[in-house]
Amino acid sequence: MTQRLVIIGAGMASGRVIEHLVEDAPDAFDITLFNAEPRGNYNRIMLSPVLSGEKTYADIVTHDDDFYARHNVTCRFGEHVIRIDPEMKVVEGQNGHVPYDKLVIATGSAPFIIPVPGKDLPGVITYRDLDDTNAMIDAAAKGGKAVVIGGGLLGLEAAAGLRERGMDVTVLHLMGHLMERQLDPAAGFLLKQDLERRGITVKTQASTKAILGETRAEAVLLESGEVLDADLVVMAVGIRPETRLATDAGLSVARGIEISAQMMTSDPDIFAVGECVEFDGQLFGLVAPLYDQAKVLAKSLMAEPAAFVPRELSTKLKVTGCDLFSAGDFAEGPNREDIVFRDPGRGVYKRLVIEDDRLVGAVFYGDTSDANWFMGLITSAEDISDSRDTLIFGPAFQGGAPVDPLAAVAALPDEAEICGCNGICKGQIVKAIEGGATDLGAVRAQTKASGSCGTCTGLVEQVLAVTLGDAFQMPAAQPMCGCTDLTHEDVRRLIKSQELKSMPAVWQAGAWKTPDGCHVCRPALNFYLIADWPLDYKDDPQSRFINERKHANIQKDGTFSVVPRMWGGITNPRELRAIADAAEKYNVPTVKVTGGQRIDLLGVKGEDLPAIWADLNKAGLVSGHAYSKGLRTVKTCVGTDHCRFGTQDSTGLGIKLEQALWGSWTPHKVKLAVSGCPRNCAEATCKDVGVICVDSGYQIGVGGAAGMDVKETERLADVPTEAEAIEITVAFVQLYRENAKYLDRPYKWLAKVGLDWVRARVVEDLSERKRLVEAFELSQSIYRKDPWAEHAKTKAERYQPLADLTKEAAE
Amino acid sequence: MSWLDLGALDDIPARGARKVKTAMGCVAVFRTADDAIFAIADRCPHKGGPLSEGIVHGHGVTCPLHNWVISLETGEAQGADSGRVPTYKARVEDGRVLLEMAAFQRAEVA
Ligand SMILES: Cc1cc2nc3c(=O)[nH]c(=O)nc-3n(C[C@H](O)[C@H](O)[C@H](O)COP(=O)(O)OP(=O)(O)OC[C@H]3O[C@@H](n4cnc5c(N)ncnc54)[C@H](O)[C@@H]3O)c2cc1C
Ligand code: SF4
Numbered sequence: 001m002t003q004r005l006v007i008i009g010a011g012m013a014s015g016r017v018i019e020h021l022v023e024d025a026p027d028a029f030d031i032t033l034f035n036a037e038p039r040g041n042y043n044r045i046m047l048s049p050v051l052s053g054e055k056t057y058a059d060i061v062t063h064d065d066d067f068y069a070r071h072n073v074t075c076r077f078g079e080h081v082i083r084i085d086p087e088m089k090v091v092e093g094q095n096g097h098v099p100y101d102k103l104v105i106a107t108g109s110a111p112f113i114i115p116v117p118g119k120d121l122p123g124v125i126t127y128r129d130l131d132d133t134n135a136m137i138d139a140a141a142k143g144g145k146a147v148v149i150g151g152g153l154l155g156l157e158a159a160a161g162l163r164e165r166g167m168d169v170t171v172l173h174l175m176g177h178l179m180e181r182q183l184d185p186a187a188g189f190l191l192k193q194d195l196e197r198r199g200i201t202v203k204t205q206a207s208t209k210a211i212l213g214e215t216r217a218e219a220v221l222l223e224s225g226e227v228l229d230a231d232l233v234v235m236a237v238g239i240r241p242e243t244r245l246a247t248d249a250g251l252s253v254a255r256g257i258e259i260s261a262q263m264m265t266s267d268p269d270i271f272a273v274g275e276c277v278e279f280d281g282q283l284f285g286l287v288a289p290l291y292d293q294a295k296v297l298a299k300s301l302m303a304e305p306a307a308f309v310p311r312e313l314s315t316k317l318k319v320t321g322c323d324l325f326s327a328g329d330f331a332e333g334p335n336r337e338d339i340v341f342r343d344p345g346r347g348v349y350k351r352l353v354i355e356d357d358r359l360v361g362a363v364f365y366g367d368t369s370d371a372n373w374f375m376g377l378i379t380s381a382e383d384i385s386d387s388r389d390t391l392i393f394g395p396a397f398q399g400g401a402p403v404d405p406l407a408a409v410a411a412l413p414d415e416a417e418i419c420g421c422n423g424i425c426k427g428q429i430v431k432a433i434e435g436g437a438t439d440l441g442a443v444r445a446q447t448k449a450s451g452s453c454g455t456c457t458g459l460v461e462q463v464l465a466v467t468l469g470d471a472f473q474m475p476a477a478q479p480m481c482g483c484t485d486l487t488h489e490d491v492r493r494l495i496k497s498q499e500l501k502s503m504p505a506v507w508q509a510g511a512w513k514t515p516d517g518c519h520v521c522r523p524a525l526n527f528y529l530i531a532d533w534p535l536d537y538k539d540d541p542q543s544r545f546i547n548e549r550k551h552a553n554i555q556k557d558g559t560f561s562v563v564p565r566m567w568g569g570i571t572n573p574r575e576l577r578a579i580a581d582a583a584e585k586y587n588v589p590t591v592k593v594t595g596g597q598r599i600d601l602l603g604v605k606g607e608d609l610p611a612i613w614a615d616l617n618k619a620g621l622v623s624g625h626a627y628s629k630g631l632r633t634v635k636t637c638v639g640t641d642h643c644r645f646g647t648q649d650s651t652g653l654g655i656k657l658e659q660a661l662w663g664s665w666t667p668h669k670v671k672l673a674v675s676g677c678p679r680n681c682a683e684a685t686c687k688d689v690g691v692i693c694v695d696s697g698y699q700i701g702v703g704g705a706a707g708m709d710v711k712e713t714e715r716l717a718d719v720p721t722e723a724e725a726i727e728i729t730v731a732f733v734q735l736y737r738e739n740a741k742y743l744d745r746p747y748k749w750l751a752k753v754g755l756d757w758v759r760a761r762v763v764e765d766l767s768e769r770k771r772l773v774e775a776f777e778l779s780q781s782i783y784r785k786d787p788w789a790e791h792a793k794t795k796a797e798r799y800q801p802l803a804d805l806t807k808e809a810a811e
Numbered sequence: 812m813s814w815l816d817l818g819a820l821d822d823i824p825a826r827g828a829r830k831v832k833t834a835m836g837c838v839a840v841f842r843t844a845d846d847a848i849f850a851i852a853d854r855c856p857h858k859g860g861p862l863s864e865g866i867v868h869g870h871g872v873t874c875p876l877h878n879w880v881i882s883l884e885t886g887e888a889q890g891a892d893s894g895r896v897p898t899y900k901a902r903v904e905d906g907r908v909l910l911e912m913a914a915f916q917r918a919e920v921a
């Protein structure tokens with residue numbers, strides 16, 4: 001018989017319960033799911049990457065409308081449950097009653113708000129759900145100062161995210177060091193240093209007295225009398241279980257809703273799961289135990305035996321560049337001993353806490369690579385007296401000699417937990433592999449391992465390697481070049497997160513093995529630094545390929561080709577005359593019309609470059625950047641001006657786009673085209689950005705190619721106005737500049753990040769679009785200049801030989 | 812031994828090169844990041860690419876045409892490629908770049 005199951009709260013715990021139920025007992029329950037938030041289940045722990053801009057909401061949705069529809073879950077999202085009547089077995093929502101046979105309370109917890117004056121002012125935000133996250137993103141778009149009250153996990157992730165979005169951030173923490181529940185003072189100090197290095201001010205032992213402001217938060221007053229200006233105040237001081245419904249319904253509640261090991265409350269038809277519960281005097285604030293609870297609860301609902309056993313917890317901080325791990329218990333005690341290792345040069349700190357020859361706690365900062373191995377020792381509580389001397393050096397040094405790093409993974413028992421977020425142990429992964437999953441993606445799809453925060457990806461790969469043996473190809477993350485082990489993506493992240501603003505800084509931080517890089521990494525670094533720090537970094541011509549250094553295309557015989565810009569492919573007799581004159585004067589052997597509607601003068605001698613440029617400049621012509629990793633051409637058709645089919649002024653739009661984008665540096669060359677109607681005479685559907693004008697407006701396609709690969713564009717957006725078409729194009733180019741690997745054309749980059757990811761930023765998220773456009777304009781204010789004019793005037797000397805010895809040698 | 816003053820060290824950008832025209836073809840004079848000066852023929856042993864236009868790194872240069880890497884110290888192609896570029900003596904004195912003339916004069920005689 002189908003039972004009516006009502007679930008209150010669509011959070012991380014209940015989402016997992018529903019999954020178990022629909023998988024193991026698809027017809028047993030008729031589920032109604034209430035959620036106070038106007039949306040269904042999503043991965044709450046990924047709100048921090050959403051805040052920092054690394055992910056979007058769409059990326060973190062765990063169950064979509066389709067899922068609920070497929071499994072007949074009745075969704076009442078945006079509706080609070082206001083009462084439970086255990087006598088009548090009904091739940092009262094804001095929009096009406098629902099009877100239940102079984103009820104699950106999964107209301108999570110509510111952020112704690114310190115009761116200071118001003119706590120209710122607009123501009124004071126807590127950090128709990130997507131709405132809070134969006135509110136912070138909006139506030140950050142206006143810039144200004146943020147004060148984050150609370151230096152725990154949440155507060156620091158909020159601070160890092162806001163800083164990443166450009167706010168001036170101060171963290172206030174009541175205790176003597178950050179994350180005092182997870183870290184000891186020494187690790188807290190390193191964390192503080194790291195945060196300060198990225199521009200976040202940290203004040204410890206800072207107690208908030210009041211939030212000041214008339215109509216909205218303007219400042220924070222400390223007990224010490226100090227006043228900190230604040231446009232935004234984030235309160236992240238802690239959470240308390242959301243138990244009001246349970247208390248009102250007369251259930252047994254201590255700090256949380258009290259439950260049995262079967263997740264049952266004091267009423268046998270009511271269960272509870274997640275942060276709202278208390279078990280054995282213990283509360284739960286991380287997802288791993290909640291997932292265990294969810295598994296047990298699903299079994300209890302299906303009347304199968306199961307019991308919840310709390311386990312050791314570990315913590316990682318999701319702030320890019322802060323490598324921190326803490327597990328177990330590291331409070332001081334009479335029979336406890338510490339083993340501490342420090343390497344101040346590398347900013348590495350490790351501490352193990354040992355009690356009765358067993359590892360009970362571990363804190364690592366700066367190097368967390370062996371964290372899972374130590375976590376395993378804590379969980380297994382095995383006797384470590386034999387390996388005590390070398391314990392701190394990790395699994396590689398056990399047994400005297402360095403061992404195969406895979407041996408440690410091979411030795412793990414099947415119950416060893418690999419993915420903490422999803423509670424996946426080694427045995428489950430091995431089973432999936434034996435069932436045919438041969439790569440990370442497949443393991444992730446089948447088991448969810450490494451699908452959440454991703455810190456266990458390496459470990460999952462090692463399990464793959466151990467299980468598959470030679471059949472496994474470790475997906476070699478290709479280093480940038482022989483000078484470093486880092487990938488392009490790593491380097492881009494490093495530059496942003498550590499605010500590296502010069503090439504030597506990157507060489508240092510990225511442990512380059514060469515004194516000054518090579519021809520592969522230097523042009524890439526030069527671009528990354530220009531793209532990320534247009535104001536602070538100074539372009540390095542010596543790190544550019546000759547074409548960009550000399551602003552002309554080198555040809556096979558060492559001569560150069562010169563292509564003036566011809567906006568949107570339009571020219572006039574005067575310009576043509578100037579080009580013809582220049583061709584004659586400098587004995588240009590070949591004059592050719594290019595595929596991008598420009599005129600190419602081929603075979604110009606290096607020494608003549610400044611002179612021919614000066615002549616062309618005089619006629620108003622500037623460099624066409626036909627040589628650059630930058631905007632090349634915007635090809636157009638004639639559109640409404642002359643064509644009987646044209647729907648819009650395609651030539652005009654092409655010119656406007658070219659004028660907006662010219663002179664910008666990009667990861668690879670960028671080509672555009674605009675066609676006046678779907679007949680597409682400008683071949684816009686195989687360009688990096690191609691616009692097709694239609695009666696209703698503009699269709700913008702991106703990611704086309706017609707080179708080594710031939711690819712059609714994919715539709716990014718349809719917009720009604722020319723202004724919007726330009727804005728979206730500029731935002732797209734800037735997003736590409738900020739994120740792509742050097743020498744990846746947009747289509748390659750799109751294949752990596754996905755069109756949806758791009759669309760969410762440049763089309764849907766208007767504030768992000770605006771930010772991108774502004775960032776692009778800022779860079780253009782410095783880098784958009786005609787290099788020909790500049791070089792012809794000030795650098796012509798450099799184009800001449802240093803000396804001419806032809807005569808001396810003849811003497 | 813006769814040395815010819817080519818110009819000031821700063822006439823050559825660090826990690827860069829300038830060409831010197833000679834009767835035997837162009838010589839590329841390099842200045843590396845550590846301000847060492849090297850002179851080698853400006854012709855890549857592969858297909859004659861102008862080495863003076865390449866990216867300079869360490870004591871080597873990458874040819875701009877097909878990315879062969881040439882040692883500025885020995886003139887030898889690096890890695891899997893083989894071939895060699897004539898090298899000449901050059902040095903810096905009081906901020907001036909000096910090139911030894913003997914090679915060119917001998918060549919003239921030969
Ligand atoms: C920004 C952030 C980062 C985090 N990072 C990590 C991390 O890295 N690692 C980790 O392990 N944990 C992390 N956590 C903690 C983790 O998200 C929580 O432990 C987990 O989400 C709790 O799950 P839950 O299902 O109990 O409650 P929740 O996920 O909070 O869900 C409860 C839901 O119930 C709804 N609800 C409440 N009352 C009612 C009502 N009366 N009627 C209807 N609906 C109601 C709420 O709106 C909410 O949607 C993080 C939390 C946040 C906020
Ligand atoms: S694309 Fe359409 S508007 Fe443009 S020239 Fe061709 S037919 Fe005319």
Ligand code: FES
Binds near residue numbers: 858860874878879
């Ligand atoms: S000519 Fe130098 S690498 Fe080919």
